Each structure stands twice: as C-alpha cells, then as structure tokens.
Amino acid sequence: xxxxxxxxxxxxxxxxxxxxxxxxxxxxxxxxxxxxxxxxxxxxxxxxxxxxxxxxxxxxxxxxxxxxxxxxxxxxxxxxxxxxxxxxxxxxxxxxxxxxxxxxxxxxxxxxxxxxxxxxxxxxxxxxxxxxxxxxxxxxxxxxxxxxxxxxxxxxxxxxxxxxxxxxxxxxxxxxxxxxxxxxxxxxxxxxxxxxxxxxxxxxxxxxxxxxxxxxxxxxxxxxxxxxxxxxxxxxxxxxxxxxxxxxxxxxxxxxxxxxxxxxxxxxxxxxxxxxxxxxxxxxxxxxxxxxxxxxxxxxxxxxxxxxxxxxxxxxxxxxxxxxxxxxxxxxxxxxxxxxxxxxxxxxxxxxxxxxxxxxxxxxxxxxxxxxxxxxxxxxxxxxxxxxxxxxxxxxxxxxxxxxxxxxxxxxxxxxxxxxxxxxxxxxxxxxxxxxxxxxxxxxxxxxxxxxxxxxxxxxxxxxxxxxxxxxxxxxxxxxxxxxxxxxxxxxxxxxxxxxxxxxxxxx
Numbered sequence: 001x002x003x004x005x006x007x008x009x010x011x012x013x014x015x016x017x018x019x020x021x022x023x024x025x026x027x028x029x030x031x032x033x034x035x036x037x038x039x040x041x042x043x044x045x046x047x048x049x050x051x052x053x054x055x056x057x058x059x060x061x062x063x064x065x066x067x068x069x070x071x072x073x074x075x076x077x078x079x080x081x082x083x084x085x086x087x088x089x090x091x092x093x094x095x096x097x098x099x100x101x102x103x104x105x106x107x108x109x110x111x112x113x114x115x116x117x118x119x120x121x122x123x124x125x126x127x128x129x130x131x132x133x134x135x136x137x138x139x140x141x142x143x144x145x146x147x148x149x150x151x152x153x154x155x156x157x158x159x160x161x162x163x164x165x166x167x168x169x170x171x172x173x174x175x176x177x178x179x180x181x182x183x184x185x186x187x188x189x190x191x192x193x194x195x196x197x198x199x200x201x202x203x204x205x206x207x208x209x210x211x212x213x214x215x216x217x218x219x220x221x222x223x224x225x226x227x228x229x230x231x232x233x234x235x236x237x238x239x240x241x242x243x244x245x246x247x248x249x250x251x252x253x254x255x256x257x258x259x260x261x262x263x264x265x266x267x268x269x270x271x272x273x274x275x276x277x278x279x280x281x282x283x284x285x286x287x288x289x290x291x292x293x294x295x296x297x298x299x300x301x302x303x304x305x306x307x308x309x310x311x312x313x314x315x316x317x318x319x320x321x322x323x324x325x326x327x328x329x330x331x332x333x334x335x336x337x338x339x340x341x342x343x344x345x346x347x348x349x350x351x352x353x354x355x356x357x358x359x360x361x362x363x364x365x366x367x368x369x370x371x372x373x374x375x376x377x378x379x380x381x382x383x384x385x386x387x388x389x390x391x392x393x394x395x396x397x398x399x400x401x402x403x404x405x406x407x408x409x410x411x412x413x414x415x416x417x418x419x420x421x422x423x424x425x426x427x428x429x430x431x432x433x434x435x436x437x438x439x440x441x442x443x444x445x446x447x448x449x450x451x452x453x454x455x456x457x458x459x460x461x462x463x464x465x466x467x468x469x470x471x472x473x474x475x476x477x478x479x480x481x482x483x484x485x486x487x488x489x490x491x492x493x494x495x496x497x498x499x500x501x502x503x504x505x506x507x508x
Contacts, residue, residue, distance in 0.1 A: 007035045008043055014056035014268045015047065030268045031282070032056075034227070036066055037262040059265040059279070063286030066261045068186060068225035070178070070193075071236035076104040076219045089237040094176075094199040096167045101200070105176045106218045108162055108202045115210030116161040116179070122205040123184035124152035124163060132252040133188060137195035139166055152191070165194035165201045175202035177220040181211035186223040189254040193241065196255045227263075227292050233300035277354075280326040291320070328353055329373055334363045334389035336376025344376040356389045359408035363391050378406035382425040395423030399440040412440035416457040429457035433473040446473030449492030463490035 010032040012018060048055050072088045080086040086093050086101065094101045123129050130143050130150045142163070144153040154160035155172070168175035176199075180187050184205045194201040201221070206214065212230050215222045221239075224231050244257040271279055291313070298309045314321060329337050329351045336344050337351035344361065345351050348368060357363045357376035362385055364377045379385050379393035384407040396402050396410035401424040403411075413419050413427035416435070420442045430436050430444035435458040447453050447461035452474045464470050464477035469491040480486050480494035485503050487495070497503050 010035060011043070011047060011056055011266065014266055015051035015054040016268070017051065017054075030271050032266045033062055034066065034263045035266050037264060054269055056266045056268055057271070057279075059267055059283045061286065062263045062265055064227065064263065064289035064292060066225060066227065066263045067238075068223070068258055069241070070186075070190065070239045071222050071224045071231065072239055073215060073219065073222070073231075074235040074237070077237055080104045089239055091193070091197055091199070091239055091241045094197065094239075096174075096198055096200050100174075102168070102174045102176050105220055107173050108175055108177050108204075109173065110218050111177050111179075111204075111214060111220070112217075113161055115207045115213075117205045117207070118159045119152060119154035119161065119163065120158035121183070123187045124154060124205075125158065126183075127151070129188040133191050133195075136192050136253045136255070139195045141169070142166065142191070142195065161204045163191070163203045165191070165199060165203070167194065167198045168200035168202065172202065175200050177202050177204070177214075177218060178223065179204050179206045179211055179214045179220070180223050181206065181208055189258070190223065192253065192255050227289065227296065229296040229299055232293070232296050277326055277328075277330075280330055280332050281324055283332075284324040284326065285321075286324075287320075291317070327370060327373075330354075330371060331363075331374040333365075333374060333391060336361070336363055336374050346375050346377075348373070359386050359388055360406040361385065362393050363389065381405055382423040384408055384410045398422055398424075398442045401425055401427050414439060415459040418442055418444050432456055432458075432475040435459060435461050448472060450490035452477050465489055469494050 014030070014032055077088045080088045080093075080101065083104075084099075086099060086104075088094075088101060088104065093099055096102075119125060125146075127149045130152055133152075134140065134143055134150065142153055142165070143150050145151075146158065151158075152163045155162045155164060162172075162175075164172055164175055178190060178201050180190070180203065182205070187203060187205065190201060190203055193199060194203070214220065215231060215234065222231060222236065224236065226238075240257070242256045244259045245253075246259065248254075248256060249259075265282055265285065267279065267282060271282075295309050295313055298304060298312075299306055302309075304312070329348050331337055331354035334357060335354040336357050337346075337348065338353055338355045339345050339350045340352045342355065344355070344358075347366075348370060354374075355376075361376040361378050363374045366373050366375050379402070381404060382402055383393040383395050384402050385393040386408050398420055399413055399418070400410035401413060401419055403425055413436075415437050417427035417429055418436050418441045419427040432454055433452070434444040434446050435453055436444045437459050447470070449471050450464055450469065451461035452464060452470045453461040454475045464486070466489060467480055467486050468477035469480060469486050470477045471492065480503070482505060483503055484494035484496055486493075
C-alpha cells in the first residue's frame with residue numbers, strides 16, 4: 001500500500017476503507033505507528049458508527065511525543081555561538097532590535113526559485129489565516145485586499161514567492177529564508193511569530209523536493225517535525241519559544257510553542273483475533289525519543305537499510321525490549337488462560353497459553369505476582385453468553401432461564417411454567433387454577449369458565465363434567481344446586497330446569 005498521507009487517512013485504511021468508505025480495501029494494512037493524537041481528536045468518535053466492528057484499536061502511546069517548530073541547522077548555530085555567544089536556538093536571539101542574527105545565514109537571493117510555489121497557491125491566499133494574522137499582529141502592511149479578500153502581501157504579487165516580515169521588509173537582503181512544504185503547513189505560525197517577536201524572516205512555500213533540498217544547499221531556518229529523518233543529518237536544533245498556551249492557540253494566536261503531541265499505535269481488529277500475543281506485544285512496545293533518534297541518524301549516516309538498523313538496535317538492546325514480550329500466560333481482554341490440553345483454568349498454576357474465551361464464558365481480569373492477565377470464567381446461573389471473546393455475560397431475558405453455570409444460551413420456559421423475571425435461574429410452575437401451553441412465556445393463564453385444574457404446572461385445564469360448573473381460574477368444579485342442571489361438559493353456569501321437570505338433587 002502507498003503510505004497514508006495523514007493520521008486520519010491511516011485510520012480509514014486500518015478499518016478497510018478509503019475515506020468516507022466510498023471504497024473498501026480488501027487487503028488493508030494491519031498496523032500504523034505514530035498516529036498524531038491532535039490530528040484525530042474528535043474524529044475517532046465520528047468514525048465508530050461508520051466502521052462499526054472494523055474500527056481500529058488504539059494500542060497506546062509509542063513512548064515518545066511528536067512536535068513541530070522552527071529549527072536552526074548546526075553550522076550557523078555554532079558560528080553565532082563562537083563569534084558572539086549568540087544562542088540561535090532561542091527565539092529572542094532573532095529580535096533585530098538587539099541582534100543581527102541574519103549575518104549567520106544566507107539571503108533569499110541565494111535561494112533558487114525553482115520548486116517554489118506562487119503565493120496564490122498557498123496559505124498566503126487563504127483568507128481565514130490572513131484575517132487571523134492581521135487580528136493577532138496588527139501588521140496591516142503585511143496583507144492586502146485582492147478580489148475582495150484579505151491575502152498576504154508577497155513580493156511580486158500573487159505570482160511572487162516570498163513574504164517578508166516587518167523586521168526586514170525594507171531591506172530583503174537582511175531576511176533569513178524559511179521554506180515550508182505542502183500548502184504552507186506552518187506558514188501562519190511563522191508569520192505571527194516573525195511579526196510579534198521582530199524576527200527577520202522571508203517565508204516561502206515549496207514542493208516536497210524543494211522543501212527537503214533547500215536547507216542542504218543554503219544556510220537557512222527550516223520548519224520540521226520530530227520524529228522524522230528528513231533533516232536529521234544536519235543536526236538541527238529546535239528554536240524555543242514561550243511555553244505553549246492552549247487558550248491563545250484556541251483563539252488563533254500561535255506565538256507560543258506548539259504543543260507536544262502524544263503519538264499512538266493503532267491496529268486493525270483482525271490483529272486482536274488473529275494473534276493475541278502480538279496485540280499484547282504492541283501494547284507494551286514503548287521507545288524513547290533518544291533511541292529512535294539514534295536509529296534515524298544511522299539511516300542517514302550509513303548505507304544500512306532501515307531493517308538493518310532496527311535489527312542492530314534489537315541485538316544491542318535486549319534489556320530495553322525484553323519487557324515488551326508478554327508471558328505465554330499474559331492474556332489480553334477477550335482471552336483466558338488454558339492448560340496443556342486446552343482446558344480453561346482459573347490460575348497460572350497449570351496454565352501454558354491463552355485462548356479466545358468460548359461461548360458460555362467471559363473474559364475476567366486477574367492480577368498476580370507475575371502481572372495482569374485474564375481468565376475465562378463460566379457464566380453464572382441466570383445468565384449466558386452466545387458469543388466468544390466477551391467481557392461479560394448477559395442476564396436471561398424474561399421467559400427464559402439458565403439453571404446451570406457456563407450456558408451459551410438461556411432455555412425457554414417449558415409449557416406449564418413461566419418467568420417474568422430478568423435473569424432467572426428457574427421458571428415458576430403455574431399455580432392450581434392456571435395453565436401455560438406454550439414455550440418461553442412470562443405468565444400463566446387462568447382456566448376459563450367451564451374448566452378447572454387442581455394441580456400445579458399444568459399445560460391445559462380440564463372440562464367440568466355433566467352437572468358441574470366453574471367460573472374463571474378454578475381448581476375444581478361445583479355441583480349445580482337442586483332445581484338447576486349442567487347438561488353439557490365444560491359449563492360455566494347452571495341453568496334452571498324446564499317447566500314440568502325437576503332436579504331433586506344437586507349435581508344434576
């Protein structure tokens with residue numbers, strides 16, 4: 001697969017979709033590292049109803065954070081420190097009221113315009129950014145109205161390449177070049193900082209090739225993010241700004257540090273069901289920024305492949321990665337410990353591996369001296385679980401029961417019984433005078449008039465014999481009084497004798 005162009009696209013791909021699920025990816029990727037938390041904030045919740053059971057799993061932090069800012073390369077940084085004790089990794093060192101930091105860099109005249117994008121193709125011509133720039137900085141000379149909208153005032157107009165900050169606008173030769181990528185990923189941030197802190201910047205946007213090549217050809221500042229190996233061989237240092245202020249950033253003012261961002265590991269759902277130990281391994285994997293930076297530098301300084309560099313690190317650092325490898329009995333959620341013959345066990349005493357919890361059981365957490373694990377516990381009476389790998393059992397629905405532990409399904413109440421209770425272990429017998437002829441019922445029915453039932457748990461009621469009658473829900477029939485008769489079975493009342501006839505005894 002081609003790499004995802006963003007953290008959000010990576011989540012779509014893990015779920016087996018192209019954006020908005022317009023197309024499905026049959027052979028989709030299974031793992032993605034370094035998902036930027038800030039880039040997917042609020043997105044995961046909206047993806048869940050779309051991707052459903054295919055929603056990727058968040059396996060936690062990779063151990064280091066990501067950040068983006070301006071960097072200064074080592075060569076001009078050391079030159080400024082040796083010549084004037086000037087620390088170019090500190091933002092105030094660029095304030096032209098106090099220092100001439102531009103003398104340690106080359107000028108925009110030294111930068112070829114090949115690969116630079118015209119201003120009207122970038123954020124320079126996106127009104128939302130320019131409106132915010134003017135509001136935050138008050139620099140009306142750095143913007144202008146074109147076609148009814150506020151845009152950046154570039155040298156050479158809309159087909160120009162460079163925007164000059166107030167500190168060097170009158171003399172472009174004193175500007176320090178800064179080239180951004182994309183449509184100007186960090187352009188609005190650099191514009192605000194240059195204006196507020198009186199920094200002599202000339203800002204432009206280039207193609208990816210220009211963005212990565214220009215700092216190698218010309219001494220200039222660079223926008224960059226960590227972790228990444230694009231400029232790591234130049235040993236750049238991040239320029240420190242005032243501590244991140246989230247409230248100011250929320251209003252559009254970006255003159256403080258950008259926030260450090262948690263980087264996460266995500267996996268497709270198939271990883272969890274296919275290999276429990278791999279899922280646990282990935283959850284435990286956590287690397288320091290120093291270790292990662294060391295490997296990234298090797299990929300630039302040697303002719304070794306990324307795989308070779310990683311292999312060398314693994315061989316040299318077993319103490320660091322050994323804790324990532326789970327015990328054979330360190331089970332994940334949805335799994336439980338089993339013995340050598342595959343039977344689920346409640347402790348590690350005889351456990352040898354982990355298995356997906358079977359229907360009729362649920363995955364329950366357990367902690368002991370070896371750490372956390374899970375056991376598959378049979379469902380209690382009055383509950384069941386039809387699916388494998390679940391973390392709880394379900395109470396029996398009304399009209400059903402589970403008399404024994406470990407049931408995958410609750411049993412329907414049989415005829416002659418009923419249950420209106422949620423989570424029943426038994427069904428109640430119908431009382432005398434009532435019956436139930438169907439399965440899975442919540443209540444018994446009273447015997448209708450003309451019928452009776454003296455016994456509990458009946459599936460039907462019996463008809464009253466000749467000479468007897470009953471009203472509703474009776475346990476026995478009653479004799480008709482003298483002078484009255486019940487001439488048919490199943491009578492609900494007695495009738496008087498016809499003229500000229502008598503019934504001297506009851507029960508006629």
